[in-house]
Amino acid sequence: MDSPDCDESVCKDQIPDGDSVDLQHLRRFAKANLLPVYLQPPGSRGSSTDSRHSTASSSSNASKSSSRSRSRMRKRRNSAASTLHLLICPTDVISHEDLSALMMKQSPFAQDGFPLRLREITVPLLAPTSVEQAQQWTAQYWPTLYRKTNPFGPHPSLVTRSEEEIGNEAAEYMMLARQVATESSTRGFGISAGCVIVERKADRHGEIVAIAGDARLSGFNGSNASNACSGNIACHAAMRGIGMVARKRREAFEKDNLIANGYLCVELEIYMTHEPCLMCSMAIVHSRFSRCIFGQRMPASGGMAGDSGLGYGLFWRSELNWKLLCWEYSTLKGQEMAALKEDTQV
Numbered sequence: 644m645d646s647p648d649c650d651e652s653v654c655k656d657q658i659p660d661g662d663s664v665d666l667q668h669l670r671r672f673a674k675a676n677l678l679p680v681y682l683q684p685p686g687s688r689g690s691s692t693d694s695r696h697s698t699a700s701s702s703s704n705a706s707k708s709s710s711r712s713r714s715r716m717r718k719r720r721n722s723a724a725s726t727l728h729l730l731i732c733p734t735d736v737i738s739h740e741d742l743s744a745l746m747m748k749q750s751p752f753a754q755d756g757f758p759l760r761l762r763e764i765t766v767p768l769l770a771p772t773s774v775e776q777a778q779q780w781t782a783q784y785w786p787t788l789y790r791k792t793n794p795f796g797p798h799p800s801l802v803t804r805s806e807e808e809i810g811n812e813a814a815e816y817m818m819l820a821r822q823v824a825t826e827s828s829t830r831g832f833g834i835s836a837g838c839v840i841v842e843r844k845a846d847r848h849g850e851i852v853a854i855a856g857d858a859r860l861s862g863f864n865g866s867n868a869s870n871a872c873s874g875n876i877a878c879h880a881a882m883r884g885i886g887m888v889a890r891k892r893r894e895a896f897e898k899d900n901l902i903a904n905g906y907l908c909v910e911l912e913i914y915m916t917h918e919p920c921l922m923c924s925m926a927i928v929h930s931r932f933s934r935c936i937f938g939q940r941m942p943a944s945g946g947m948a949g950d951s952g953l954g955y956g957l958f959w960r961s962e963l964n965w966k967l968l969c970w971e972y973s974t975l976k977g978q979e980m981a982a983l984k985e986d987t988q989v
Contacts, residue, residue: 657745664733668770668777670786672727677786682764684726730785734763772800796959797968805934805968809912812849816841816914817938817972819854821980824880824916827856828981834859835981836989838880840888841912852911853887855880857989879989881915881923885930906931916980918945918971920988924957928965935969939979943986 675683731742743761751757766785771777777789816839824837836857841849859874876882888908908930915937919927924946927935935947935958942952947969949956958969974980983989 658732658737658742663736664768666730666766666768668788668790669730669766670788671730673730673786675726675728677781678728679782679784682728682762682785730766739763770798772798797966802968806970808843808847809849809934809936812841813914813936813972816849816851816912817916817936817974819851820880820914820916821938823854823856824981827858827880832861833857833874833878833880834983834987834989836880836916836983838884838916839914840884840908841914843910843912849912852891853884855883855887858883876922876988879920879923881913881919881989882926884913885926888930908932912936914972915989917941917983917987917989918947918952920944921946921953921955921957923989924955928957928963928967931965932967934967936972937969938972938974939983940971941983941985941987941989944988 670677737745739761743759746752746759746761752759764785767780767787771780771787771789774789777787780787820837820839822837823839824835827833827837828835834857838855839851840853840855842852843849857880858878859876861875861878885908888911892907908927910931910933912934913927913932913936915935917939918937918941919935920941921944937945937947940948940952942948945952946955946957948954948971949959957963959966
């Protein structure tokens with residue numbers, strides 16, 4: 644529907660089933676210059692009929708001054724450019740006749756005599772799986788959005804592409820995390836938990852940025868080592884790894900292998916021996932990691948799993964302003980992560 648000023652609430656109030664189909668990937672309102680060519684009104688930029696209208700206007704006004712002719716053409720183009728085009732609802736929700744009668748009672752059609760144009764068009768039912776596909780559908784059907792942060796979960800194609808990137812390297816990083824976890828526990832620094840932080844370069848190859856083991860018991864006598872939340876909670880493996888990245892942001896180590904960026908760990912990956920606790924899970928989210936891979940679930944303390952345990956699923960919550968991909972890593976027999984009590988805060 645074409646309108647320079649139409650209240651969307653009219654459609655929502657008068658067409659209760661208008662949102663029966665989830666079309667969040669489509670723009671509700673669109674300017675003429677964003678429409679596919681076949682939908683662009685005469686006089687708008689990019690319209691295939693623009694030249695024909697210009698010729699007709701020039702011919703019909705040949706006896707008048709050229710300045711007045713140009714003025715009218717400018718007004719026509721400005722009117723077309725200022726018109727917003729509204730995607731209303733699926734065609735099976737309301738008939739063309741009923742919709743036309745409803746809209747003709749509203750401003751600007753009723754008071755200002757603005758011409759109402761209703762058209763049935765084909766639009767994509769499902770969300771696009773890439774930016775390129777969104778651009779293609781915009782040119783072919785209707786302005787389409789690619790939303791990486793879908794509130795209902797990551798798109799399967801995004802998960803597949805990410806798994807292809809990390810698949811060949813995940814085993815190496817998980818074994819490194821396991822080694823540093825064993826060393827931390829053997830030396831009495833903390834429990835047998837560790838993490839590896841990786842940055843994926845432009846060629847999609849990963850480079851290790853930090854390796855950290857748990858050190859919550861360093862400086863403690865270990866008398867409360869069996870408690871679920873013992874020692875220095877700021878020295879969990881994930882917290883120590885994030886701290887290493889922070890120090891690299893401030894002052895490069897001997898090898899400056901970290902690209903400068905706005906957020907602390909934006910687009911970095913973290914590989915952990917165990918599912919991080921709620922505190923570390925939120926630290927991972929706030930630090931803007933792009934991917935988290937852990938080896939062993941922690942049903943009574945973990946914050947990442949959404950299908951079991953505490954069920955928080957903090958890696959993809961619509962209430963949070965950052966989302967990341969998260970996997971549970973399946974280890975081979977003999978390479979399992981250290982067994983910890985379910986309520987241990989990792």
